[in-house]
Amino acid sequence: MIRNSVFVVILVFVVRPASAQQVPTASDDPVAEAAVRLGAFAFEPRLVLTNLGVDTNVFYSAANPESDFTFALKPGTDMFLRTGRGLVTVSGNLEFVYFSEFESERSVNSDVLGRYEFRFNRLRPYASASWLDTRQRPGYEIDARARHYEADYHAGTDLRVGSKGTVRVDFRHLHYTFAGDQVFNGEALNEELNRTHRALELSWHQRLTALTTWVTRASRETERFEFEDNRNSDSVRLSSGFILGRFALIRGSAFVGFRTLRPAEGGIFPEFTGLTADVDVSYTAPSQTRLGAVVDRDIHYSYEDTTPYYVYTGWTGTLTQRVTGRWDFQLSGGRDRLSYQSVIRALEARTDFVGRFGGGIGYTFGEQTRISFDVNSYQRRSVDPGRQYSSTRAGISVTYGY
Secondary structure, three states: OHHHHHHHHHHHHHOOOOOOOOOOOOOOOHHHHOOEEEOOEEEEEEEEEEEEEEEOOOOOOOOOOOOEEEEEEEEEEEEEEEEOOEEEEEEEEEEEEEEOOOHHHOEEEEEEEEEEEEOOOOEEEEEEEEEEEEOOOOOOOOOOOOOEEEEEEEEEEEEEEOOOEEEEEEEEEEEEEEOOOOEEOOEEHHHHHOEEEEEEEEEEEEEOOOOEEEEEEEEEEEEEEOOOHHHOEEEEEEEEEEEEOOOOOEEEEEEEEEEEEEEOOOOOOOOEEEEEEEEEEEEEOOOOEEEEEEEEEEEEEOOOOOOOEEEEEEEEEEEEEEEEOOEEEEEEEEEEEEEEEOOOOOOOOOEEEEEEEEEEEEEEEOOOEEEEEEEEEEEEEOOOHHHOEEEEEEEEEEEEEO
């Protein structure tokens, strides 16, 4: 832990976080697009302060919630370097989480990514590796801040076909690990959830306009658990959607797909066949109103023995309105549905719901800095009374970045 943190401290001024859900890719010329450029080298620093205020339910307790003063400080940077026909990208964050009274909830979290890409005429092979070390809550059902790690490796290539088409082949190896002393509701999280994920994905990218790309993806995935063979699974995914450029009227990405999940090598659990979704888009109207929407549907593994996974369906909507000059206000809301799948036919499946609503007012300094005061409320409802909670967080957030 100490060695990893020192490594990240050294890199934190040249880094940016990697998404665990997507193949990391570089733009056509990130050096030219970066805020600070020094010949073939470029970087983009940033600093984020969040939740400088009060959390009314630090432990998500169903009864006797406890509050505390808290904040999180996260510096980070992106670095890019051209090397002849190659491009080096190094990315990462270092996060300091502070609680005034509950020292056990304080933590230092980090993530680092490194990527190298060869840029030939039509062929672009690449390789990347990223590491995550965090005590943030893992997923949607585990309320404890449990130390866990992710090591994520990609290797593949892009092959340009014609003037507007690209074929991508990507291999992924991802290892999830929980620290051995992390326990939640009497369950050792490393024994339940330590696993290795492998995936081979083939995709077609068709550029329709300068700002719109249509993508179709097919992948085969395996999950092998370190201690719980009865959770082992094989999956096949098919999905299609659009990637919309940041200067488009509607920007972001939107994918809808289909997934099958089957037991493998000792796996014992209900099979799944159904729709998946991965949508994150925003629209800015001429009236200086910005609308954002996030929709997610997929399978997540549970720590509970009798319900090895749940189908997660969630949405979030955000409205940001420029009031006058540099002032704006924001409203957001959303709901998550966790549909647990039981291995015992006689046991009725459980469904939990998490709702959230919030708002705030912000002020922008120049082009890179924004300060806001936000209030956000969270509630979970479950047939298990011990799983219910209500929590409110109110505080100041500051974002600096190019």
